[in-house]
Amino acid sequence: MTDEKPKKAIIRNDDEGLEVDDPPTTAAGIPAVLATADHARRQMGVFRGVKTLLRLNQAKGFDCPGCAWPDPAHRATAEFCENGAKAVADEATTDIVDPAFFEDHAISQLMEKSGRWLNAQGRLAQPMVRRPGADHYEPIRWQEAFELIADELNGLDSPDEAIFYTSGRTSNEAAFLYQLFVREFGTNNLPDCSNMCHESSGVGLSEVIGIGKGTVSLEDFEHTDAIFVIGQNPGTNHPRMMSALQRAARKGATIVSINPLAETGLTRFKNPQEIRGWVGKGTPLSDLHLPVRINGDVALLKGIIKEILASEEQRRGEVIDREFIDQKTSGFEEFADDIRRTDWEEITEASGICRDQIRQAAQIAMDADSMICCWAMGLTQHKNGVANIQQVVNLLLLGGHFGRPGAGACPVRGHSNVQGDRTMGIWDRPTDAFLDRLKSTFGFEPPREHGYDAVHAIKAMRDGQAKVFVAMGGNFLSASPDTNLTARALENCRLTVQISTKLNRSHLITGDMALILPCLGRTEIDRQAGGPQFVTVENSMGIVHPSRGGLEPLSEHLLSEPAIVAGMARAVLGDSSKVSWEELIADYDVIRELIEEVIPGFESFNIRVRKPGGFPLPNPVREGRFSTDTGKAKFTVHPIPRHELDDGEYLMMTIRSHDQFNTTVYTNDDRYRGIKDARRVVLLNPDDVAEAGLKQGDAVDLVSEYDGVERVAPNFRVVPYEMPRKSAGTYFPEANVLVPVDEYAHRSHTPASKSIVIRLRRRST
Ligand SMILES: Nc1nc2c(c(=O)[nH]1)N[C@H]1C(S)=C(S)[C@@H](COP(=O)(O)OP(=O)(O)OC[C@H]3O[C@@H](n4cnc5c(=O)[nH]c(N)nc54)[C@H](O)[C@@H]3O)O[C@H]1N2
Ligand SMILES: Nc1nc2c(c(=O)[nH]1)N[C@H]1C(S)=C(S)[C@@H](COP(=O)(O)OP(=O)(O)OC[C@H]3O[C@@H](n4cnc5c(=O)[nH]c(N)nc54)[C@H](O)[C@@H]3O)O[C@H]1N2
Ligand SMILES: [Mo]
Numbered sequence: 001m002t003d004e005k006p007k008k009a010i011i012r013n014d015d016e017g018l019e020v021d022d023p024p025t026t027a028a029g030i031p032a033v034l035a036t037a038d039h040a041r042r043q044m045g046v047f048r049g050v051k052t053l054l055r056l057n058q059a060k061g062f063d064c065p066g067c068a069w070p071d072p073a074h075r076a077t078a079e080f081c082e083n084g085a086k087a088v089a090d091e092a093t094t095d096i097v098d099p100a101f102f103e104d105h106a107i108s109q110l111m112e113k114s115g116r117w118l119n120a121q122g123r124l125a126q127p128m129v130r131r132p133g134a135d136h137y138e139p140i141r142w143q144e145a146f147e148l149i150a151d152e153l154n155g156l157d158s159p160d161e162a163i164f165y166t167s168g169r170t171s172n173e174a175a176f177l178y179q180l181f182v183r184e185f186g187t188n189n190l191p192d193c194s195n196m197c198h199e200s201s202g203v204g205l206s207e208v209i210g211i212g213k214g215t216v217s218l219e220d221f222e223h224t225d226a227i228f229v230i231g232q233n234p235g236t237n238h239p240r241m242m243s244a245l246q247r248a249a250r251k252g253a254t255i256v257s258i259n260p261l262a263e264t265g266l267t268r269f270k271n272p273q274e275i276r277g278w279v280g281k282g283t284p285l286s287d288l289h290l291p292v293r294i295n296g297d298v299a300l301l302k303g304i305i306k307e308i309l310a311s312e313e314q315r316r317g318e319v320i321d322r323e324f325i326d327q328k329t330s331g332f333e334e335f336a337d338d339i340r341r342t343d344w345e346e347i348t349e350a351s352g353i354c355r356d357q358i359r360q361a362a363q364i365a366m367d368a369d370s371m372i373c374c375w376a377m378g379l380t381q382h383k384n385g386v387a388n389i390q391q392v393v394n395l396l397l398l399g400g401h402f403g404r405p406g407a408g409a410c411p412v413r414g415h416s417n418v419q420g421d422r423t424m425g426i427w428d429r430p431t432d433a434f435l436d437r438l439k440s441t442f443g444f445e446p447p448r449e450h451g452y453d454a455v456h457a458i459k460a461m462r463d464g465q466a467k468v469f470v471a472m473g474g475n476f477l478s479a480s481p482d483t484n485l486t487a488r489a490l491e492n493c494r495l496t497v498q499i500s501t502k503l504n505r506s507h508l509i510t511g512d513m514a515l516i517l518p519c520l521g522r523t524e525i526d527r528q529a530g531g532p533q534f535v536t537v538e539n540s541m542g543i544v545h546p547s548r549g550g551l552e553p554l555s556e557h558l559l560s561e562p563a564i565v566a567g568m569a570r571a572v573l574g575d576s577s578k579v580s581w582e583e584l585i586a587d588y589d590v591i592r593e594l595i596e597e598v599i600p601g602f603e604s605f606n607i608r609v610r611k612p613g614g615f616p617l618p619n620p621v622r623e624g625r626f627s628t629d630t631g632k633a634k635f636t637v638h639p640i641p642r643h644e645l646d647d648g649e650y651l652m653m654t655i656r657s658h659d660q661f662n663t664t665v666y667t668n669d670d671r672y673r674g675i676k677d678a679r680r681v682v683l684l685n686p687d688d689v690a691e692a693g694l695k696q697g698d699a700v701d702l703v704s705e706y707d708g709v710e711r712v713a714p715n716f717r718v719v720p721y722e723m724p725r726k727s728a729g730t731y732f733p734e735a736n737v738l739v740p741v742d743e744y745a746h747r748s749h750t751p752a753s754k755s756i757v758i759r760l761r762r763r764s765t
Helices: 030-044 046-055 081-093 099-104 115-120 142-155 170-183 199-209 218-223 237-249 295-314 323-330 332-339 342-349 355-367 385-398 418-423 430-441 454-462 483-491 562-576 581-586 588-598 686-691
Strands: 128-130 163-166 226-230 253-258 268-270 287-291 371-374 406-413 468-472 495-500 514-518 526-528 531-533 534-537 545-546 649-655 681-686 699-706 709-720 727-731 758-760
Touching: 030 046, 030 081, 046 081, 099 295, 099 454, 142 385, 142 468, 142 495, 142 514, 163 170, 163 454, 170 385, 170 430, 170 588, 199 385, 199 406, 199 430, 218 237, 226 237, 226 355, 237 253, 253 355, 268 681, 287 355, 295 342, 295 355, 323 385, 342 355, 371 385, 385 406, 418 534, 430 588, 454 483, 454 514, 454 588, 468 562, 562 581, 562 649, 562 727, 681 686, 686 709
Parallel strands: 163 468, 226 253, 226 371, 253 287, 371 406, 468 495, 495 514, 649 727, 681 709
Antiparallel strands: 128 514, 526 531, 534 545, 649 758, 681 727, 699 709, 699 758
16 A cells, blocks of 8 residues: 555755765864855845844843753853854844745745745745635734634634644743643643654653753763763754863763764864864864664663673672662662673674674773763654663663763753743643642643644544644644655644744645744844843753844734734633733733742742843752652663664664754755755665665665555665665655654654664666
8 A cells, every 4th residue: 555645745855966075074163164154144144144143142142043052151252053053044034925925926836846945035024824725825914813713723622623833942931821821722732843852851761860851061061081972963963062072072081972873073073163173183072983773772772781780790899889779779680680681692783883892882981980971863763762761871870970060861952942841831741730830820720631742643633633733833744754644634624823933844734724923033122012022941951041132023023922822812712811911921021920930940030040141940860869759760671672674674764964954954965974965865884785786876766664554755866875784864854754653652752763664766767
């Protein structure tokens, strides 16, 4: 059976050629500075560009809309990276998408354009509506748009027929109001991008250490002996983390990278914030690179742990932290037994790493008095994503690496406020304690039944159980798994609403009726009745701080995200609402007072957030306490996942290029991997390429088959690349069409976007 063919190609590309060079040996340095300057100038012009970039990540400026890496206490004048600057330039562009644009371009014509082209048209400038059957968006007044949403939402049989998605750029204030509105309306259907991202980290960590967040601060990087970077590409996705790694390396820390690819930033790095970093050879960063097989991490970590336990047997009491294990953890014996029983052949076979290299990594861990493990999507986006995280925790627990300086777990978050959004209650599975506090603060009865996460939201829309879809930011169509199915799900809705800054495919694949509600971005001044407002965000290390835009809004029709939520809430809930929405919007300090009442850790929010650098949220693990059900951290046992690959089958990971931010593609190049002007490419081990009788540039279709359903991503070109055998690498979102909606992680429900079995089908040209 073949998956129903989409009526129109869902994802379009506009790459013109394919050139492949050797990947550069250093990251950042002069090319990064030039790339920054070039992007900023093209998008913003010289004056606006310099003015904007100088406010980026400064105490009185705005938070970078790029990643969630924290800011150092002593900030450089230029406290940003190449990719942060690109994200800013992309938002602060002076081009606009106005009603005339939509008059000129039918939706069916826009469907033919690439995602890159859509994004490059500029900022959405005015609310627009697509009426049923229409092929054009037309302008609509804000009030009319809110009333239209109210009609649809209030016409539903149950509030649970509506879904409210959030992408992680949304500020704390907007997120808090959004979940408040949604819960007063009556549902917990609050999926977010985190479901597709670090959900496995949140679930995994909560179960074994009692908090779903990381346990290190930026300062810990200055006091650590070893840093393991697992399944993460910081040179591209968290470039400012490179400075922290570089400082740690200079102070003698050993850095181990565990990744199927030898990602450029980790091999050598030139810090563009230092003059001497612009020239010269750069600092070698990773001392040991382990090219693990895709999804071979549990096996590899078990191998490292097995070596450590073997040494402990020879030198009892000297290798692992017995005192910590006895006092603060449970499950050690069972865990150690399982490791002893796991045989080396299985470990080396499943991880693809030889015993000698495993021994080296184990030695680094054993030599380290304090150690940090960092990770990102390479661990979370697998069926055993939760197990991956808990296996990392096992390694850290052995050495007692919690609750002391220079040590801990560091899930490196993606979107700049994805962590804050969850803290604010954007969650399909809220705790009763949180709902009780909402109830006592506002006096309405919040819904108790858990809602849909991202994959279950798709299924509910597909099955007609959900009929209205509202997105606070993001690009749900392109970010979700199973693109064709997600398209059908969205098209099944009566109304889809996108609160957005830039045009993307989610504006083209819609319900019967669709709204585009354009909002202010991070870079812009947010003026309300009470004067200019700032918002707050929480970074990857739990620090809450303000973000204040400085640019004049690009269009007079833009509203802030909080104002849009308030507009919807007033129209939908009417006079019966327990919340005085207008008052909240006039002065965001009032929103913050309510956050303080509902969410623990925000005491004196308005005062503390105005102090330089903001304030940290409480983190019991940092203080040596594990708030699990037993009060102890837990060792856990996890089987090594098996992927039986037939001849011609490969395990595929979908990854980011150097020139994209999630579904926003800036150019078709991937400079750090030496790939130019091509995104529909499949990276394969050179021996696999030869064995398949293929060569660089050959055109193939990628095929995945699950439960008898064949999914096809047509017309990819082959790129031989240094990586483990039987692995394949493609870019997100081009390959999302191959990820079945039902392939997701146990317990966290994160789509398994990094372990999809594919075959290649040669195209006859
Ligand atoms: N410039 C830029 N910055 C970004 C983003 C962006 O798109 N562009 N996105 C933001 C977001 S939302 C996020 S979540 C983060 C994402 O940051 P990353 O997690 O670094 O992003 P990915 O490209 O998905 O890469 C994952 C890395 O994991 C490796 N990998 C894949 N499978 C495995 C595996 O099985 N085991 C191991 N050990 N490694 C594996 C890949 O080779 C790759 O290096 O970045 C954030 N920052
Ligand atoms: N196959 C595969 N799929 C993946 C991943 C993968 O690695 N592989 N990664 C997953 C991950 S980690 C994530 S986080 C998700 C990302 O999923 P999303 O967060 O849904 O996607 P983005 O591409 O970040 O969303 C970009 C859009 O957000 C809007 N936007 C930008 N800034 C703002 C703002 O300030 N306010 C508002 N309201 N809108 C704004 C713009 O219109 C822009 O087009 O994708 C996931 N999907
Ligand atoms: Mo993410």
